[in-house]
Amino acid sequence: MRYGGENRSRLLLITLIVTSLLLITLDLRGIGVIDGVRKGTQGAFAPIQNFGATITLPVRNFLSDVTQLGRKQSQIKKLQVENEALRLQLLDRASADAELEQLKSVLDLAGTAKFKVIAAKVISQGATTSFTQTITIDAGTKDGIRDNMTVISGLGLVGVVKIAYDNSSLVELASDPGFKIGARVAGTQQIGILSGQGTRKGVLQLLDNESTLKLGDVVLARGSQNNRPFVPGVPIGVVTAVDNAAGSVTQTADVRFFTSFSTLGVVSVVLAAPAGDPRDALVPQPPRPTPIPTVTVYPTPSESPKP
Amino acid sequence: MLLRRSLSSAPIFLGVYIFSEAFLSQLRIIGGGFPIFLIFALLWCALCEPEVGAIYGFFAGLLMDLSQSSSGPLGQWTLIMILAGFTVAYLGYGENNFRSNPVSLIFITAAAVFLTRFVYLISGALLGLELGSMTHIISLLIGQALWTVPIAPIIAPSVALLHRNVFDTRVVQ
Numbered sequence: 001m002r003y004g005g006e007n008r009s010r011l012l013l014i015t016l017i018v019t020s021l022l023l024i025t026l027d028l029r030g031i032g033v034i035d036g037v038r039k040g041t042q043g044a045f046a047p048i049q050n051f052g053a054t055i056t057l058p059v060r061n062f063l064s065d066v067t068q069l070g071r072k073q074s075q076i077k078k079l080q081v082e083n084e085a086l087r088l089q090l091l092d093r094a095s096a097d098a099e100l101e102q103l104k105s106v107l108d109l110a111g112t113a114k115f116k117v118i119a120a121k122v123i124s125q126g127a128t129t130s131f132t133q134t135i136t137i138d139a140g141t142k143d144g145i146r147d148n149m150t151v152i153s154g155l156g157l158v159g160v161v162k163i164a165y166d167n168s169s170l171v172e173l174a175s176d177p178g179f180k181i182g183a184r185v186a187g188t189q190q191i192g193i194l195s196g197q198g199t200r201k202g203v204l205q206l207l208d209n210e211s212t213l214k215l216g217d218v219v220l221a222r223g224s225q226n227n228r229p230f231v232p233g234v235p236i237g238v239v240t241a242v243d244n245a246a247g248s249v250t251q252t253a254d255v256r257f258f259t260s261f262s263t264l265g266v267v268s269v270v271l272a273a274p275a276g277d278p279r280d281a282l283v284p285q286p287p288r289p290t291p292i293p294t295v296t297v298y299p300t301p302s303e304s305p306k307p
Numbered sequence: 308m309l310l311r312r313s314l315s316s317a318p319i320f321l322g323v324y325i326f327s328e329a330f331l332s333q334l335r336i337i338g339g340g341f342p343i344f345l346i347f348a349l350l351w352c353a354l355c356e357p358e359v360g361a362i363y364g365f366f367a368g369l370l371m372d373l374s375q376s377s378s379g380p381l382g383q384w385t386l387i388m389i390l391a392g393f394t395v396a397y398l399g400y401g402e403n404n405f406r407s408n409p410v411s412l413i414f415i416t417a418a419a420v421f422l423t424r425f426v427y428l429i430s431g432a433l434l435g436l437e438l439g440s441m442t443h444i445i446s447l448l449i450g451q452a453l454w455t456v457p458i459a460p461i462i463a464p465s466v467a468l469l470h471r472n473v474f475d476t477r478v479v480q
Contacts (some may be wrong), residue, residue, distance in 0.1 A: 009358040016365045016389045023372075023382030029432075034381050041373045045328065052329035063334055122333050130376040131428065131444065163375075170375050177439020178378070198439035262335055 036107070039165060046123070046168035050138055053123040064263070080254055088293055092163045113233060113278045114215065115267035117152070118143055123168065125264075131283055133176035133198065135264060140165045148229035150270040152220070155284075156235035156258035157221060158267050169269070173261050174236065175200060182222035183255075185213065186280045194236060194255060202237060202255045212251045213242045231270050233278035313362065316351075316473045320363075323347045324370045332376075339447040342420065343455035343462070344371065349419045350459060350466045353393035353399045353412060355474075364392020379431050387430065391423045413459045421452035 027034045067073065088285055120137035141164045151158040151171050159173040179196035183204060186277055190213070192206040204219060217239040221233025241254040327344040334340065348367035352360035368388030372381045398415060425448060432438055 001471060006339075012358050013361050013389070013393060017386060018359055020365070020368070020382045020386035020389060023381045023385060024434075025382075027380035027382060038373060038375075038381065045325075045375065048329040048341045049333075053333055056330055056333040060334055063336065124329070125335060126332060126376045130374065130378055131431070131439070131447065132376055132378040134376045174436075177443075178437030193358060196439065198443035 007092060025069060026101045027092050039163070042163070042168065042170070046136075046138070046140075048164060049124045049136060049168070053121070053138075079164040085292070088295060113231075113282055114274045115148070115152075115231065115268075115270045117270050118145065119266055119268050120145075120169070121266055122264050125262075129133070131198075132178070133173040133196065133261065134162065135159075135171045135173060135261075135267075137169050137171055137269070138167070139269065140167045142166055144271050145169050146228075150227075150229060150231045150234060151267050152234055152270060153259045153267050154284075155260075156237070157230075158259050158264065160229045161269060171267070174202065174257055174259070175261050180186050181230055181236070182224070183219045184222045185239075186218040186220050186283045188217070192250075194219060200257050200261065201240070202257060204239070204253045204255045206251045206253075209250050213239055213251055215239055215242065217253075219255050220280070220283065223277060227270075227273045231273040233282050234270075235282050235284055312473055313366070316363070316469075317366075319469055319473075320351075320367060320370065321347070336454075337450075339450040339454075341458045342424075342451055343458065345420055345423065346416060346455055346459055347462060347466060348388065349391060349395055349416050349423070349472060350412070350463055353395040353419075354467060355392075355396045356471045357393050357397040357400055360396025361365065361389050361393040364388040364390070367392070378436055379434060381425070383430060383434065384427065386407060387423055387426050390426075391419055395419050409460065409463065412463065413456060416459045417452050417455040420455045421448055424448055424451065 023034070073219045104142045118139055120139035120143075122135050123138045124136035126132065126134045135158075137151075145161055145164045147161055147164050149161045149164075151161060157174050159171045159176070159179065161169050162172040163170045173196070174181065174194075175198060177196055177198045181193065181194050183194040184191045190206055190208060192204050193202045194202050196202050204213075206213065219236045219239065221230045221232055221234040221236060224230045235258055237255040237257040239253045243252045243254075324344050327342070331340065331343055332380075336400055344367070348363065352363050352367075355363060365388065368385035371384035371388065383435060397417060399412075428438065428444065428448075438444060451452065
């Protein structure tokens with residue numbers, strides 16, 4: 001049987017297409033009802049996602065283990081070496097005490113910067129139907145979170161709150177292709193704009209063509225007016241490649257983000273920041289070589305057997 | 308009749324959508340994972356008549372637009388899914404259809420997943436959305452199309468069964 005009623009079918013198709021075009025137009029014009037529908041859906045969805053995050057945790061961990069099998073192997077080897085080193089360190093009490101002092105002196109990022117933060121659990125990591133890089137966290141407007149607040153991890157910048165719902169918030173990750181942040185280089189204070197590229201690597205474009213970047217330069221957030229969307233001084237990443245092409249108008253560089261976006265579990269949203277700019281105070285300290293303790297063994301002769 | 312069928316299939320679509328958004332999106336699967344809702348919707352549409360496929364495409368697209376991670380304006384997925392639903396249903400309709408051949412059905416679905424997402428990407432660019440690095444996008448597009456090849460045959464029998472239950476007309480004398 002051939003398909004009949006072509007006029008009716010054509011009319012239906014046109015009606016549906018016109019409806020969708022109308023929706024696009026209304027949304028692009030910023031009609032509140034459309035926005036409300038999305039917010040309402042997300043509000044209803046947050047508890048289900050929270051539940052989903054809890055029950056998929058074992059599967060997530062398993063997949064993480066499978067995808068990082070090679071790295072796990074090298075990590076095990078590294079840990080075995082570290083374990084041996086720790087065994088030696090334990091022999092020396094003074095060394096252990098020194099290490100304890102070091103541990104005591106470690107402050108987390110937010111504490112150092114005197115940010116007022118709220119911790120939140122990541123309950124969803126984007127969606128497979130989208131090209132955007134987002135996460136959903138289990139804290140929202142009821143916890144004081146508003147749109148355009150900075151989100152950080154223990155290592156540095158994670159992203160910015162895109163939409164705050166009642167009990168959850170959608171966070172645009174710094175790796176998102178649409179993400180842009182005013183950045184400055186620690187030390188030299190050169191400023192530029194850093195854009196996400198969809199991976200853990202971002203691209204920094206300097207505003208001044210006379211500046212030069214070096215490998216290993218640390219890039220920090222420059223901060224926004226009234227600290228929104230970005231509080232100043234948050235570490236973003238480290239320069240891994242510099243484009244020194246002759247004739248380029250401004251210098252660009254690849255920046256590797258400090259935060260590993262694929263393994264985010266808990267993040268903090270900056271609710272308020274102190275009045276002053278922390279400048280370079282949050283720049284991560286370069287790793288210091290750990291002294292290998294020398295163990296001296298004094299042999300003592302055993303008692304000779306008595307005849 | 309169509310309204311009754313649409314209402315009875317709404318919980319099925321909603322269930323798959325919730326599974327996709329609340330559970331599957333939690334997992335970081337290599338190659339960008341598989342868009343289960345998109346695969347399901349396209350398989351469903353492929354088993355429908357063209358005009359019914361367009362209607363189901365409309366509702367599936369509307370749900371995809373309501374996703375929190377949808378970056379485009381509301382209606383973008385709707386528009387694309389109407390056309391995708393109509394097209395796959397049209398290809399599966401008539402005498403030379405591919406419905407009777409499972410291999411063709413899987414191949415068409417995988418191609419439709421790739422093309423649908425590609426059109427979404429292009430229309431997003433036309434609407435002024437940021438695209439990001441080309442290699443990342445290409446790897447996502449190809450990765451998800453490849454994922455569709457093993458996933459579609461797994462879920463196709465269930466989709467066909469559900470579709471048959473919804474669309475079987477039983478006249479009680």
